[in-house]
Amino acid sequence: MAPAIEIEHVSKRSRLYHEQFTSLKERILHGGKVPFEDFWALKDINLSIEHGESIGLLGHNGSGKSTLLKCIAGIIRPTEGEIRSSGRLAALLELGAGFQPDLSGRENIFLNASILGMKRVEIEKRLDEIVDFAGEEVERMIDNQVKYYSSGMYVRLGFAVAINVDPDILLVDEVLAVGDEAFQRKCLDRVSSFQRYGGTLIVVTHSPDMVRQVCTRAAALNHGEMIEVGDPNDVIRTFRERLMTGVYSVDDVDDAEMVKSELSPLWHEVEITAVEVVYAEPPRETVRSGEPLQFRIAYRAGGADVTDIVAGIALYNSMGQLVYGTNSHLMGQDLDPVRGQGVISFNIKDLPLLDGTYRLTVGLHNLGGLQYDHWEQQVPFQVAAPGRDIGIARLETTIEVEADGTIGGGGPVFTRSGRADKPGPADQPGSGDKPGRAEKTAGPGTAG
Amino acid sequence: MASQSSELRTTGAKVTLRSRIVDIVAYRELLVNLVRKELKVRYKNSVLGFMWSLVNPAVTIGVFYIIFTLVLPNSIPYFVLFLMSGVLIFNMFQNGTAAAVGSVVGNGSLVKKVWFPREILPLAAVGATFVDFLLQSSVLVIAFAAVRWRVGWGYLPLVPLAIVVALLFTTALAVWLAAVNVKYRDMQHFLGIALMVWFWGTPIIYGFEQVAHRLSRYHLTWLPLLNPYAIVCLSFQRALYNRRVVNAGKPTQTVLLPNHGYLWYVGVLLLVGAVSSILLVGAMRVFRNSEGNFAEEL
Numbered sequence: 001m002a003p004a005i006e007i008e009h010v011s012k013r014s015r016l017y018h019e020q021f022t023s024l025k026e027r028i029l030h031g032g033k034v035p036f037e038d039f040w041a042l043k044d045i046n047l048s049i050e051h052g053e054s055i056g057l058l059g060h061n062g063s064g065k066s067t068l069l070k071c072i073a074g075i076i077r078p079t080e081g082e083i084r085s086s087g088r089l090a091a092l093l094e095l096g097a098g099f100q101p102d103l104s105g106r107e108n109i110f111l112n113a114s115i116l117g118m119k120r121v122e123i124e125k126r127l128d129e130i131v132d133f134a135g136e137e138v139e140r141m142i143d144n145q146v147k148y149y150s151s152g153m154y155v156r157l158g159f160a161v162a163i164n165v166d167p168d169i170l171l172v173d174e175v176l177a178v179g180d181e182a183f184q185r186k187c188l189d190r191v192s193s194f195q196r197y198g199g200t201l202i203v204v205t206h207s208p209d210m211v212r213q214v215c216t217r218a219a220a221l222n223h224g225e226m227i228e229v230g231d232p233n234d235v236i237r238t239f240r241e242r243l244m245t246g247v248y249s250v251d252d253v254d255d256a257e258m259v260k261s262e263l264s265p266l267w268h269e270v271e272i273t274a275v276e277v278v279y280a281e282p283p284r285e286t287v288r289s290g291e292p293l294q295f296r297i298a299y300r301a302g303g304a305d306v307t308d309i310v311a312g313i314a315l316y317n318s319m320g321q322l323v324y325g326t327n328s329h330l331m332g333q334d335l336d337p338v339r340g341q342g343v344i345s346f347n348i349k350d351l352p353l354l355d356g357t358y359r360l361t362v363g364l365h366n367l368g369g370l371q372y373d374h375w376e377q378q379v380p381f382q383v384a385a386p387g388r389d390i391g392i393a394r395l396e397t398t399i400e401v402e403a404d405g406t407i408g409g410g411g412p413v414f415t416r417s418g419r420a421d422k423p424g425p426a427d428q429p430g431s432g433d434k435p436g437r438a439e440k441t442a443g444p445g446t447a448g
Numbered sequence: 449m450a451s452q453s454s455e456l457r458t459t460g461a462k463v464t465l466r467s468r469i470v471d472i473v474a475y476r477e478l479l480v481n482l483v484r485k486e487l488k489v490r491y492k493n494s495v496l497g498f499m500w501s502l503v504n505p506a507v508t509i510g511v512f513y514i515i516f517t518l519v520l521p522n523s524i525p526y527f528v529l530f531l532m533s534g535v536l537i538f539n540m541f542q543n544g545t546a547a548a549v550g551s552v553v554g555n556g557s558l559v560k561k562v563w564f565p566r567e568i569l570p571l572a573a574v575g576a577t578f579v580d581f582l583l584q585s586s587v588l589v590i591a592f593a594a595v596r597w598r599v600g601w602g603y604l605p606l607v608p609l610a611i612v613v614a615l616l617f618t619t620a621l622a623v624w625l626a627a628v629n630v631k632y633r634d635m636q637h638f639l640g641i642a643l644m645v646w647f648w649g650t651p652i653i654y655g656f657e658q659v660a661h662r663l664s665r666y667h668l669t670w671l672p673l674l675n676p677y678a679i680v681c682l683s684f685q686r687a688l689y690n691r692r693v694v695n696a697g698k699p700t701q702t703v704l705l706p707n708h709g710y711l712w713y714v715g716v717l718l719l720v721g722a723v724s725s726i727l728l729v730g731a732m733r734v735f736r737n738s739e740g741n742f743a744e745e746l
Contacts, residue, residue, distance in 0.1 A: 079461055084458045115478055
């Protein structure tokens with residue numbers, strides 16, 4: 001059987017015109033020669049993707065990853081080379097692309113599905129499923145014009161149509177990060193069931209965490225070249241260490257401004273001027289699990305002592321979940337009064353976190369809780385973990401097999417139907433009686 | 449997943465015309481759906497709905513009647529019917545190409561995000577105007593029936609043939625225009641003017657022979673026949689209006705249509721049909737060659 005996608009020596013040249021000469025007159029005035037510059041968006045890409053594989057294309061903006069995806073989808077034709085695909089291909093580049101605001105939801109399902117290459121009989125068979133997937137709200141308004149839909153409903157209907165086209169190959173361009181959390185979960189569930197049934201998935205993203213979550217293989221692109229293909233963890237590590245140094249792009253930071261809307265009367269009496277992330281082994285701008293990490297918060301206060309200052313930090317993972325938070329008050333430390341400029345440091349001893357991008361929130365407030373300054377998830381830092389374990393925290397775990405071993409005597413025992421013995425007052429959550437998933441050994445010892 | 453379809457597709461620097469045609473045929477349902485959408489959207493939120501398609505020719509007939517019998521009377525009997533014989537089919541050409549020229553540009557959001565054979569877009573534009581033309585023709589039929597006009601029954605088979613030829617020619621231009629307009633947006637402005645000139649250059653408001661006999665002095669009788677749409681309109685007029693010479697025998701006698709038989713019409717129609725087919729193939733080549741960059745140019 002032919003591979004799902006076979007990319008052979010694909011290059012794509014884009015012509016950047018120095019000025020926008022799109023009319024005939026302008027071209028004639030310039031004697032048919034408009035100054036331009038050739039720019040290779042893709043350079044000799046070779047990649048073979050087997051059926052059932054899930055591959056993530058990683059890269060920054062302008063790396064060519066989206067161009068490659070569009071070439072695979074057939075939206076853009078490569079300048080050189082060839083892409084062969086076998087199987088029905090559906091691209092989720094934009095949900096609800098081509099929805100007609102004046103048509104009803106039902107009419108749009110038919111139109112959109114036929115744009116995606118579905119036959120009328122197929123659509124009719126799947127109509128209920130599509131409407132069902134889009135959710136109750138959409139179902140109620142299915143015969144209303146789409147222009148009356150909320151943007152959430154619009155996206156839900158778009159995804160419902162696209163995923164129900166029943167593709168063999170699904171191309172996804174970061175669209176899964178849409179809608180509310182419940183719907184996102186639903187989408188991811190649907191994508192993973194698509195994978196389970198042998199579908200081929202190609203995801204374009206700049207988020208290594210997304211690749212780790214859904215992909216079996218990854219490819220990193222930089223300036224139109226494929227710099228590495230292989231196991232997601234290896235590729236992500238390369239990507240982090242080679243390509244992400246110093247490029248915590250500004251586009252992620254804007255939200256932070258929002259938080260300042262609730263200004264306290266003490267706002268900026270003490271100001272955070274900068275935050276430094278001190279990694280264990282500079283210049284490597286990642287921290288490995290088990291290594292120490294230091295956050296240095298530079299502040300500037302007025303001429304008078306500020307006596308009741310409390311400094312706090314909070315770490316969030318890429319899903320926006322709070323991983324850890326503390327402050328000097330909770331730590332039982334009364335900080336010395338501050339005046340003028342200075343630095344407050346938080347030292348984390350053995351960072352027990354998994355691979356990923358995290359964000360640091362720092363704040364200064366007084367004992368009464370009134371804020372001096374607050375940076376919400378504004379400081380990113382990278383953790384590179386060697387293993388493939390999953391979850392939020394990295395727990396040092398060992399595993400052993402006891403032949404002829406029995407359970408009981410140690411702690412509470414659970415059977416399928418619930419707790420086997422009566423809960424006693426001395427019960428404590430058992431440790432070590434239920435090794436989690438099939439990790440062999442994992443721990444900071446293997447890092448570095 | 450469930451479907452084990454073995455759809456093989458190759459995207460390379462070069463795409464054969466044949467594979468494009470295979471793609472278009474495979475997406476014929478989309479074509480139908482887009483035509484349906486076009487018509488639905490056009491009359492959405494209007495009380496009369498598709499009746500508007502009928503109001504237009506009906507009012508045109510009324511206006512022409514008033515102008516050419518009361519304001520500027522001429523000697524041609526039922527001049528309105530002569531006019532309408534040519535106007536409707538020319539409108540199809542005019543509206544079809546005008547809708548097609550912006551069809552790719554106007555659907556930019558779609559073209560940039562979803563793959564499908566983009567030729568479908570101008571085809572759907574022509575398709576929608578064709579459906580419109582069929583609706584409008586019913587008004588024409590009513591008008592002819594109302595005055596119990598004696599149409600040329602023997603020439604009537606020319607009508608479907610002329611429609612097919614007109615469709616071929618319109619489609620060829622539509623596909624070419626849609627592709628060229630992506631790069632040179634001048635096209636859509638230029639087209640409006642070109643169509644106006646084309647309309648007056650086609651024997652619709654005047655009879656073919658009225659021009660031809662003046663040109664005969666310079667041996668240029670063949671010149672208007674180079675206009676493919678002149679032949680389409682002539683065929684319509686011959687079959688429907690069915691009067692070659694009006695007011696015969698009187699001093700004001702006017703010759704409208706050339707003195708040719710049925711076979712001549714069939715012959716020239718087939719010739720125009722063949723030329724249009726070649727043009728269509730050429731247009732599809734142009735479209736295919738520029739299609740790969742549509743997503744970037746929009």
